[in-house]
Amino acid sequence: MDKISVIVPCFNEEEVLPLFYKEVVHTLEKIQNIDYEILFINDGSQDHSEDILKLLAHKNKHCFYYSFSRNFGKEAAMYAGLENASGDYVVIMDADLQHPPYLLESMYQALKYEDYDCCAGKRIDRIGENKLRNFLSHSFYKVIQYLTKMDMDDGAGDFRMMTRQMVDAILELKEYNRYMKGMFSFVGFNTKWLEFHNVERPAGKTKWSFKSLFSYAFKGIFSFSSTPITMAGVIGGILILIACFISLYSIFIHHLSYLTSLVLFLSGIQLVFVAILGQYCSSCYFESKQRPIYIIKNTNKKV
Known part of the structure:
Protein backbone atom coordinates (compact mmCIF):
# COMPACT_ATOMS: atom_id res chain seq x y z
CA MET A 1 0.00 0.00 0.00
CA TRP A 208 3.75 37.95 2.64
CA SER A 209 4.42 41.70 2.72
CA PHE A 210 6.09 43.55 -0.14
CA LYS A 211 9.29 43.67 1.91
CA SER A 212 9.32 39.91 2.47
CA LEU A 213 8.50 39.25 -1.19
CA PHE A 214 11.41 41.41 -2.37
CA SER A 215 13.74 39.71 0.10
CA TYR A 216 12.58 36.30 -1.13
CA ALA A 217 13.06 37.36 -4.76
CA PHE A 218 16.65 38.49 -4.19
CA LYS A 219 17.40 35.28 -2.30
CA GLY A 220 16.28 33.31 -5.35
CA ILE A 221 18.47 35.32 -7.71
CA PHE A 222 21.59 35.21 -5.54
CA SER A 223 21.13 31.50 -4.77
CA PHE A 224 20.99 30.33 -8.38
CA SER A 225 22.76 32.89 -10.54
CA SER A 226 26.12 34.67 -10.70
CA THR A 227 24.88 36.86 -13.56
CA PRO A 228 24.58 40.02 -11.40
CA ILE A 229 28.34 39.96 -10.82
CA THR A 230 28.97 39.52 -14.55
CA MET A 231 26.60 42.38 -15.32
CA ALA A 232 28.41 44.56 -12.79
CA GLY A 233 31.69 43.99 -14.64
CA VAL A 234 30.15 44.75 -18.04
CA ILE A 235 28.46 47.93 -16.82
CA GLY A 236 31.69 48.96 -15.09
CA GLY A 237 33.60 48.65 -18.38
CA ILE A 238 30.99 50.71 -20.22
CA LEU A 239 31.08 53.42 -17.55
CA ILE A 240 34.87 53.65 -17.82
CA LEU A 241 34.53 54.39 -21.54
CA ILE A 242 31.81 56.96 -20.88
CA ALA A 243 33.94 58.57 -18.16
CA CYS A 244 36.88 58.88 -20.54
CA PHE A 245 34.69 60.46 -23.22
CA ILE A 246 33.10 62.98 -20.83
CA SER A 247 36.48 63.87 -19.33
CA LEU A 248 37.91 64.72 -22.74
CA TYR A 249 34.78 66.65 -23.67
CA SER A 250 34.94 68.65 -20.42
CA ILE A 251 38.60 69.53 -20.98
CA PHE A 252 37.93 70.91 -24.43
CA ILE A 253 34.97 73.07 -23.41
CA HIS A 254 36.38 73.97 -19.96
CA HIS A 255 33.15 73.02 -18.23
CA LEU A 256 34.08 71.04 -15.13
CA SER A 257 30.53 70.56 -13.79
CA TYR A 258 30.29 67.46 -15.97
CA LEU A 259 33.07 65.88 -13.94
CA THR A 260 31.26 66.56 -10.66
CA SER A 261 28.09 64.88 -11.91
CA LEU A 262 30.11 61.99 -13.29
CA VAL A 263 31.89 61.41 -9.97
CA LEU A 264 28.58 61.32 -8.10
CA PHE A 265 27.06 58.96 -10.66
CA LEU A 266 30.01 56.58 -10.61
CA SER A 267 30.08 56.62 -6.81
CA GLY A 268 26.44 55.52 -6.77
CA ILE A 269 27.13 52.73 -9.26
CA GLN A 270 30.07 51.54 -7.16
CA LEU A 271 27.92 51.33 -4.06
CA VAL A 272 25.34 49.26 -5.95
CA PHE A 273 28.01 46.83 -7.13
CA VAL A 274 29.50 46.61 -3.62
CA ALA A 275 26.02 45.72 -2.35
CA ILE A 276 25.73 42.95 -4.97
CA LEU A 277 29.10 41.51 -3.97
CA GLY A 278 28.10 41.85 -0.33
CA GLN A 279 25.03 39.68 -0.91
CA TYR A 280 27.17 36.86 -2.29
CA CYS A 281 29.71 37.25 0.50
CA SER A 282 27.00 37.19 3.19
CA SER A 283 25.53 34.05 1.65
CA CYS A 284 28.92 32.35 1.83
CA TYR A 285 29.35 33.64 5.38
CA PHE A 286 26.13 32.03 6.61
CA GLU A 287 26.87 28.80 4.75
CA SER A 288 30.30 28.54 6.39
CA LYS A 289 28.76 28.74 9.88
CA GLN A 290 26.85 25.49 9.24
Whole structure:
Protein backbone atom coordinates (compact mmCIF):
# COMPACT_ATOMS: atom_id res chain seq x y z
CA MET A 1 0.00 0.00 0.00
CA ASP A 2 1.38 3.40 -0.99
CA LYS A 3 1.76 6.13 1.58
CA ILE A 4 1.29 9.85 0.89
CA SER A 5 2.93 12.43 3.13
CA VAL A 6 1.40 15.93 3.08
CA ILE A 7 3.70 18.70 4.32
CA VAL A 8 1.94 21.87 5.51
CA PRO A 9 4.05 24.89 6.59
CA CYS A 10 2.05 27.00 9.07
CA PHE A 11 2.62 30.51 10.37
CA ASN A 12 -0.24 32.16 12.28
CA GLU A 13 -2.95 30.16 10.49
CA GLU A 14 -5.35 29.56 13.37
CA GLU A 15 -8.38 30.73 11.38
CA VAL A 16 -7.91 28.46 8.39
CA LEU A 17 -6.36 25.30 9.87
CA PRO A 18 -9.66 23.57 10.78
CA LEU A 19 -10.98 24.24 7.26
CA PHE A 20 -7.79 22.96 5.69
CA TYR A 21 -7.82 19.81 7.80
CA LYS A 22 -11.41 19.01 6.86
CA GLU A 23 -10.81 19.48 3.12
CA VAL A 24 -7.53 17.57 2.92
CA VAL A 25 -8.61 14.59 5.02
CA HIS A 26 -11.82 14.30 3.00
CA THR A 27 -9.78 14.23 -0.23
CA LEU A 28 -7.15 11.79 1.02
CA GLU A 29 -9.68 9.32 2.37
CA LYS A 30 -11.36 9.16 -1.04
CA ILE A 31 -8.14 7.88 -2.67
CA GLN A 32 -8.28 4.10 -2.69
CA ASN A 33 -5.58 1.80 -1.34
CA ILE A 34 -3.34 4.42 0.23
CA ASP A 35 -2.15 5.32 3.70
CA TYR A 36 -1.38 8.94 4.54
CA GLU A 37 0.18 11.28 7.05
CA ILE A 38 -0.18 15.05 7.42
CA LEU A 39 2.88 16.85 8.76
CA PHE A 40 2.04 20.33 10.05
CA ILE A 41 5.22 22.40 10.41
CA ASN A 42 4.46 25.19 12.87
CA ASP A 43 6.96 27.89 11.93
CA GLY A 44 7.05 29.85 15.17
CA SER A 45 3.38 30.90 15.10
CA GLN A 46 2.40 33.53 17.68
CA ASP A 47 -1.34 32.80 17.64
CA HIS A 48 -3.18 29.63 18.67
CA SER A 49 -2.02 27.54 15.70
CA GLU A 50 -0.08 25.11 17.89
CA ASP A 51 -3.08 24.50 20.15
CA ILE A 52 -5.22 23.70 17.11
CA LEU A 53 -2.55 21.37 15.72
CA LYS A 54 -2.39 19.50 19.03
CA LEU A 55 -6.16 18.99 18.90
CA LEU A 56 -5.99 17.75 15.29
CA ALA A 57 -3.17 15.35 16.19
CA HIS A 58 -5.17 14.02 19.13
CA LYS A 59 -8.24 13.63 16.92
CA ASN A 60 -6.51 11.91 13.99
CA LYS A 61 -3.60 9.47 14.35
CA HIS A 62 -2.46 10.42 10.82
CA CYS A 63 -1.69 14.01 11.88
CA PHE A 64 1.65 15.13 13.27
CA TYR A 65 2.95 18.56 14.21
CA TYR A 66 6.46 19.95 14.50
CA SER A 67 6.76 23.31 16.26
CA PHE A 68 9.90 25.38 15.68
CA SER A 69 11.60 27.25 18.51
CA ARG A 70 11.10 30.46 16.49
CA ASN A 71 10.16 31.59 13.01
CA PHE A 72 12.76 30.12 10.62
CA GLY A 73 10.83 30.83 7.41
CA LYS A 74 8.82 28.78 4.95
CA GLU A 75 11.89 27.35 3.22
CA ALA A 76 13.09 25.85 6.51
CA ALA A 77 9.59 24.54 7.23
CA MET A 78 9.44 22.76 3.86
CA TYR A 79 12.88 21.25 4.43
CA ALA A 80 11.83 20.01 7.88
CA GLY A 81 8.78 18.38 6.35
CA LEU A 82 10.82 16.65 3.66
CA GLU A 83 13.29 15.37 6.26
CA ASN A 84 10.56 13.89 8.42
CA ALA A 85 8.18 12.60 5.74
CA SER A 86 8.04 8.81 5.45
CA GLY A 87 5.70 8.47 2.49
CA ASP A 88 6.35 6.95 -0.93
CA TYR A 89 4.92 10.17 -2.35
CA VAL A 90 5.37 13.56 -0.71
CA VAL A 91 3.19 16.66 -1.15
CA ILE A 92 3.97 20.26 -0.21
CA MET A 93 0.98 22.57 0.09
CA ASP A 94 -0.01 25.77 1.90
CA ALA A 95 -2.47 25.82 4.78
CA ASP A 96 -4.52 28.68 3.31
CA LEU A 97 -6.41 26.41 0.84
CA GLN A 98 -5.10 28.39 -2.14
CA HIS A 99 -3.58 25.09 -3.22
CA PRO A 100 -6.72 23.09 -4.12
CA PRO A 101 -6.84 19.75 -2.23
CA TYR A 102 -8.99 18.17 -4.95
CA LEU A 103 -5.88 17.99 -7.16
CA LEU A 104 -4.19 15.51 -4.83
CA GLU A 105 -5.90 12.48 -6.37
CA SER A 106 -4.92 13.54 -9.90
CA MET A 107 -1.34 14.09 -8.75
CA TYR A 108 -1.17 10.64 -7.23
CA GLN A 109 -2.60 9.02 -10.36
CA ALA A 110 -0.01 10.82 -12.52
CA LEU A 111 2.93 9.57 -10.45
CA LYS A 112 1.54 6.10 -9.89
CA TYR A 113 0.49 5.24 -13.45
CA GLU A 114 2.34 7.70 -15.70
CA ASP A 115 6.04 8.26 -16.30
CA TYR A 116 6.43 11.28 -14.00
CA ASP A 117 8.50 11.95 -10.91
CA CYS A 118 6.67 15.10 -9.92
CA CYS A 119 3.18 16.49 -10.47
CA ALA A 120 2.80 20.19 -9.69
CA GLY A 121 -0.03 22.68 -9.63
CA LYS A 122 0.28 25.76 -11.83
CA ARG A 123 -1.87 28.80 -11.19
CA ILE A 124 -3.05 30.26 -14.51
CA ASP A 125 -4.45 33.56 -13.23
CA ARG A 126 -4.31 35.88 -10.21
CA ILE A 127 -7.94 36.99 -10.02
CA GLY A 128 -8.68 38.81 -6.77
CA GLU A 129 -5.08 39.74 -5.99
CA ASN A 130 -3.42 43.16 -5.90
CA LYS A 131 -2.51 44.35 -9.43
CA LEU A 132 0.83 45.82 -8.40
CA ARG A 133 1.79 42.57 -6.64
CA ASN A 134 0.75 40.60 -9.74
CA PHE A 135 2.88 42.81 -12.00
CA LEU A 136 5.93 42.58 -9.74
CA SER A 137 5.57 38.81 -9.41
CA HIS A 138 5.25 38.29 -13.16
CA SER A 139 8.26 40.55 -13.80
CA PHE A 140 10.35 38.75 -11.21
CA TYR A 141 9.83 35.34 -12.81
CA LYS A 142 10.78 36.76 -16.19
CA VAL A 143 14.00 38.13 -14.70
CA ILE A 144 14.94 35.02 -12.72
CA GLN A 145 14.36 32.74 -15.71
CA TYR A 146 16.66 34.92 -17.80
CA LEU A 147 19.35 35.04 -15.10
CA THR A 148 19.31 31.39 -14.03
CA LYS A 149 18.29 29.66 -17.31
CA MET A 150 16.07 27.36 -15.24
CA ASP A 151 12.37 26.57 -15.50
CA MET A 152 10.64 28.78 -12.92
CA ASP A 153 7.43 30.04 -14.53
CA ASP A 154 5.05 32.50 -12.96
CA GLY A 155 2.26 30.49 -11.33
CA ALA A 156 4.47 27.46 -10.66
CA GLY A 157 4.77 27.42 -6.89
CA ASP A 158 5.61 24.94 -4.15
CA PHE A 159 2.38 22.94 -4.51
CA ARG A 160 3.47 19.57 -5.86
CA MET A 161 3.61 15.84 -5.23
CA MET A 162 6.98 14.12 -5.62
CA THR A 163 8.30 10.59 -5.66
CA ARG A 164 10.60 9.41 -2.90
CA GLN A 165 13.53 9.50 -5.34
CA MET A 166 13.01 13.19 -6.08
CA VAL A 167 12.57 14.02 -2.40
CA ASP A 168 15.84 12.28 -1.54
CA ALA A 169 17.58 14.26 -4.29
CA ILE A 170 16.33 17.55 -2.83
CA LEU A 171 17.46 16.52 0.66
CA GLU A 172 20.98 16.15 -0.73
CA LEU A 173 21.01 19.95 -1.16
CA LYS A 174 22.10 21.05 2.31
CA GLU A 175 22.60 24.79 1.85
CA TYR A 176 21.41 27.18 4.57
CA ASN A 177 20.10 29.82 2.17
CA ARG A 178 17.34 27.84 0.50
CA TYR A 179 15.12 28.75 -2.45
CA MET A 180 12.92 25.72 -2.99
CA LYS A 181 11.48 26.72 -6.36
CA GLY A 182 15.01 26.80 -7.73
CA MET A 183 15.83 23.46 -6.11
CA PHE A 184 12.84 21.79 -7.75
CA SER A 185 14.18 22.93 -11.11
CA PHE A 186 17.82 22.16 -10.26
CA VAL A 187 17.29 18.46 -9.43
CA GLY A 188 15.37 17.93 -12.67
CA PHE A 189 13.08 14.88 -13.01
CA ASN A 190 9.97 14.67 -15.18
CA THR A 191 7.22 17.03 -14.08
CA LYS A 192 3.56 17.09 -15.06
CA TRP A 193 1.70 20.39 -14.63
CA LEU A 194 -1.91 20.63 -13.51
CA GLU A 195 -3.44 24.04 -14.15
CA PHE A 196 -5.89 25.64 -11.73
CA HIS A 197 -7.51 29.03 -11.26
CA ASN A 198 -6.54 31.30 -8.40
CA VAL A 199 -8.39 30.56 -5.17
CA GLU A 200 -8.81 33.24 -2.52
CA ARG A 201 -8.05 32.15 1.03
CA PRO A 202 -11.28 31.47 2.97
CA ALA A 203 -9.97 32.92 6.25
CA GLY A 204 -7.00 34.79 7.64
CA LYS A 205 -4.60 37.12 5.87
CA THR A 206 -1.49 36.56 3.78
CA LYS A 207 1.79 36.74 5.69
CA TRP A 208 3.75 37.95 2.64
CA SER A 209 4.42 41.70 2.72
CA PHE A 210 6.09 43.55 -0.14
CA LYS A 211 9.29 43.67 1.91
CA SER A 212 9.32 39.91 2.47
CA LEU A 213 8.50 39.25 -1.19
CA PHE A 214 11.41 41.41 -2.37
CA SER A 215 13.74 39.71 0.10
CA TYR A 216 12.58 36.30 -1.13
CA ALA A 217 13.06 37.36 -4.76
CA PHE A 218 16.65 38.49 -4.19
CA LYS A 219 17.40 35.28 -2.30
CA GLY A 220 16.28 33.31 -5.35
CA ILE A 221 18.47 35.32 -7.71
CA PHE A 222 21.59 35.21 -5.54
CA SER A 223 21.13 31.50 -4.77
CA PHE A 224 20.99 30.33 -8.38
CA SER A 225 22.76 32.89 -10.54
CA SER A 226 26.12 34.67 -10.70
CA THR A 227 24.88 36.86 -13.56
CA PRO A 228 24.58 40.02 -11.40
CA ILE A 229 28.34 39.96 -10.82
CA THR A 230 28.97 39.52 -14.55
CA MET A 231 26.60 42.38 -15.32
CA ALA A 232 28.41 44.56 -12.79
CA GLY A 233 31.69 43.99 -14.64
CA VAL A 234 30.15 44.75 -18.04
CA ILE A 235 28.46 47.93 -16.82
CA GLY A 236 31.69 48.96 -15.09
CA GLY A 237 33.60 48.65 -18.38
CA ILE A 238 30.99 50.71 -20.22
CA LEU A 239 31.08 53.42 -17.55
CA ILE A 240 34.87 53.65 -17.82
CA LEU A 241 34.53 54.39 -21.54
CA ILE A 242 31.81 56.96 -20.88
CA ALA A 243 33.94 58.57 -18.16
CA CYS A 244 36.88 58.88 -20.54
CA PHE A 245 34.69 60.46 -23.22
CA ILE A 246 33.10 62.98 -20.83
CA SER A 247 36.48 63.87 -19.33
CA LEU A 248 37.91 64.72 -22.74
CA TYR A 249 34.78 66.65 -23.67
CA SER A 250 34.94 68.65 -20.42
CA ILE A 251 38.60 69.53 -20.98
CA PHE A 252 37.93 70.91 -24.43
CA ILE A 253 34.97 73.07 -23.41
CA HIS A 254 36.38 73.97 -19.96
CA HIS A 255 33.15 73.02 -18.23
CA LEU A 256 34.08 71.04 -15.13
CA SER A 257 30.53 70.56 -13.79
CA TYR A 258 30.29 67.46 -15.97
CA LEU A 259 33.07 65.88 -13.94
CA THR A 260 31.26 66.56 -10.66
CA SER A 261 28.09 64.88 -11.91
CA LEU A 262 30.11 61.99 -13.29
CA VAL A 263 31.89 61.41 -9.97
CA LEU A 264 28.58 61.32 -8.10
CA PHE A 265 27.06 58.96 -10.66
CA LEU A 266 30.01 56.58 -10.61
CA SER A 267 30.08 56.62 -6.81
CA GLY A 268 26.44 55.52 -6.77
CA ILE A 269 27.13 52.73 -9.26
CA GLN A 270 30.07 51.54 -7.16
CA LEU A 271 27.92 51.33 -4.06
CA VAL A 272 25.34 49.26 -5.95
CA PHE A 273 28.01 46.83 -7.13
CA VAL A 274 29.50 46.61 -3.62
CA ALA A 275 26.02 45.72 -2.35
CA ILE A 276 25.73 42.95 -4.97
CA LEU A 277 29.10 41.51 -3.97
CA GLY A 278 28.10 41.85 -0.33
CA GLN A 279 25.03 39.68 -0.91
CA TYR A 280 27.17 36.86 -2.29
CA CYS A 281 29.71 37.25 0.50
CA SER A 282 27.00 37.19 3.19
CA SER A 283 25.53 34.05 1.65
CA CYS A 284 28.92 32.35 1.83
CA TYR A 285 29.35 33.64 5.38
CA PHE A 286 26.13 32.03 6.61
CA GLU A 287 26.87 28.80 4.75
CA SER A 288 30.30 28.54 6.39
CA LYS A 289 28.76 28.74 9.88
CA GLN A 290 26.85 25.49 9.24
CA ARG A 291 24.03 26.50 11.54
CA PRO A 292 20.95 24.23 11.70
CA ILE A 293 18.28 25.10 9.16
CA TYR A 294 15.61 24.75 11.85
CA ILE A 295 15.22 23.80 15.52
CA ILE A 296 12.22 21.77 16.71
CA LYS A 297 10.80 22.70 20.11
CA ASN A 298 7.74 20.42 20.28
CA THR A 299 6.39 17.48 18.29
CA ASN A 300 4.03 14.56 18.77
CA LYS A 301 5.99 12.34 16.37
CA LYS A 302 7.77 9.54 18.16
CA VAL A 303 11.32 8.90 17.01
